[in-house]
Amino acid sequence: MDISLQNIEYRYQANTPFERLAIKDVSINIPTGTYMALIGHTGSGKSTVLQHLNALLVPTEGTVVIGNHEVKAKQKNKNLKQIRQKVGIVFQFPEHQLFEETVEKDIIFGPMNFGVSEAEAKERARFALQQVGLSQEILEKSPFDLSGGQMRRVAIAGVLAMEPDCLVLDEPTAGLDPRGRKEIMDMFYSLHKERNLTTILVTHSMEDAAQYADQIIIMQQGQVVKQGTPIEIFSSVTELVDMGLDVPEVVRFQRSLEEKLGITLGATYLSIEELSSAVAQLLRGAHV
Numbered sequence: 516m517d518i519s520l521q522n523i524e525y526r527y528q529a530n531t532p533f534e535r536l537a538i539k540d541v542s543i544n545i546p547t548g549t550y551m552a553l554i555g556h557t558g559s560g561k562s563t564v565l566q567h568l569n570a571l572l573v574p575t576e577g578t579v580v581i582g583n584h585e586v587k588a589k590q591k592n593k594n595l596k597q598i599r600q601k602v603g604i605v606f607q608f609p610e611h612q613l614f615e616e617t618v619e620k621d622i623i624f625g626p627m628n629f630g631v632s633e634a635e636a637k638e639r640a641r642f643a644l645q646q647v648g649l650s651q652e653i654l655e656k657s658p659f660d661l662s663g664g665q666m667r668r669v670a671i672a673g674v675l676a677m678e679p680d681c682l683v684l685d686e687p688t689a690g691l692d693p694r695g696r697k698e699i700m701d702m703f704y705s706l707h708k709e710r711n712l713t714t715i716l717v718t719h720s721m722e723d724a725a726q727y728a729d730q731i732i733i734m735q736q737g738q739v740v741k742q743g744t745p746i747e748i749f750s751s752v753t754e755l756v757d758m759g760l761d762v763p764e765v766v767r768f769q770r771s772l773e774e775k776l777g778i779t780l781g782a783t784y785l786s787i788e789e790l791s792s793a794v795a796q797l798l799r800g801a802h803v
């Protein structure tokens with residue numbers, strides 16, 4: 516299911532004294548199976564863009580195409596419910612949205628709300644728990660008796676139980692420790708790979724953007740200012756620094772190494788293994 520945002524604009528509280536232009540002239544194509552990362556400062560419009568991907572927000576200008584559905588500004592848009600089922604959003608701190616007495620009830624709530632039978636929803640709950648790496652034993656527990664990390668996984672299981680074609684992640688690792696972050700990011704990556712799940716990730720971590728995404732989009736003041744592969748994006752260190760954005764540690768290390776040794780490697784490396792073999796090759800070449 517391809518998704519495309521075509522020249523969309525969004526104004527919060529449009530036509531009121533509190534009107535606020537959040538994004539403008541945003542065009543993004545997301546072919547099915549893509550892993551895309553959205554980066555940019557707080558307030559640059561990332562979360563606003565995400566909410567258009569499953570029609571939680573309807574643009575005030577422009578068109579959103581989600582599979583064979585179209586959501587257009589200034590029109591009565593139908594079938595939004597179908598779209599919301601196809602595109603699952605994991606919000607920041609999704610565990611804040613847990614509310615049922617048991618984990619099972621929480622996970623089956625979404626699918627049942629979309630007309631799935633109780634038996635089928637329960638089956639999906641079991642499978643979803645397995646996908647997020649939790650044991651079936653917690654099904655009967657209260658979500659509020661779990662650890663923070665487990666609560667987050669339960670909330671993610673609730674989104675997976677909807678069986679979405681596309682997963683939208685708004686800073687899904689915020690507040691987790693480094694190990695918890697890596698586990699969750701690796702889990703999303705396996706889902707992406709195994710099920711060809713289109714994935715759109717908003718992140719502050721340049722490491723995560725570099726490691727997992729096929730395409731990166733930079734947003735600034737409500738607009739898309741750059742799009743490219745991780746290598747393309749992180750090759751322009753000065754440009755990123757000028758925008759006040761970070762670069763992955765390995766890229767910073769490469770630049771300082773190049774300066775110290777008075778060399779240029781001619782390419783950008785996003786893993787320490789690739790960088791060290793490039794340096795080794797260069798040094799070998801220099802000595803023969």
Ligand SMILES: Nc1ncnc2c1ncn2[C@@H]1O[C@H](COP(=O)(O)OP(=O)(O)O)[C@@H](O)[C@H]1O
Pocket residue numbers: 527528535536537538555556557558559560561562563564
């Ligand atoms: N509910 C809202 N009402 C009014 N303005 C909002 C609302 N949510 C976000 N904004 C404004 O829209 C702009 C983009 O915000 P947002 O999409 O949340 O950015 P990001 O996710 O990149 O931090 C900001 O100027 C923000 O203040």
Ligand SMILES: [Mg+2]
Pocket residue numbers: 561562563685
């Ligand atoms: Mg945000």
